[in-house]
Amino acid sequence: MNSQPKTAIEALALCNSNLYLTIHSLLSILCTMPVSVATAERSFSTLRRLKTWMRSKMKEERLTGLALMNIHCDTELDIEDIITRFGRKKCRKMTFVL
Template identity: 45%
Template structure:
């Protein structure tokens, strides 16, 4: 019961994060947005994750079409510990 409500809050958080733009001006060139992103995240993130965030910024139209519930279900189903914590989605 409590884990299910926590899962819905996690889903809301993921949707919120996907809705936030990485750059402030959509008309800027991608390398400018990447430079700002690198400055902000340089000390807290590895290169691989930074690359993934830049790709998410470039393909934001595709992200808008993502089914977050299906992503959560697949994420939970890949781990026994997650399945025992969150149960069936």
């Protein structure tokens, strides 16, 4: 008795690509599609917030860094390492706004 596959990956492994070419292609696409689009939506909403007044006052590298920090907010940061890296940089421009 053959058991039916429970996931798309199992079905792809059991599918004969020579005999069922179209089904094999569809299963391959199904297996590579993301389950959720939450990360992409979170990225766009973060950029929408940052693109307002902040975008006109900063360069692309800083904007990208802030967006990545906001998107990956669950990543642990080592503050001492950040301070050490900043201290080693020779070019530390600071703009003071009055």
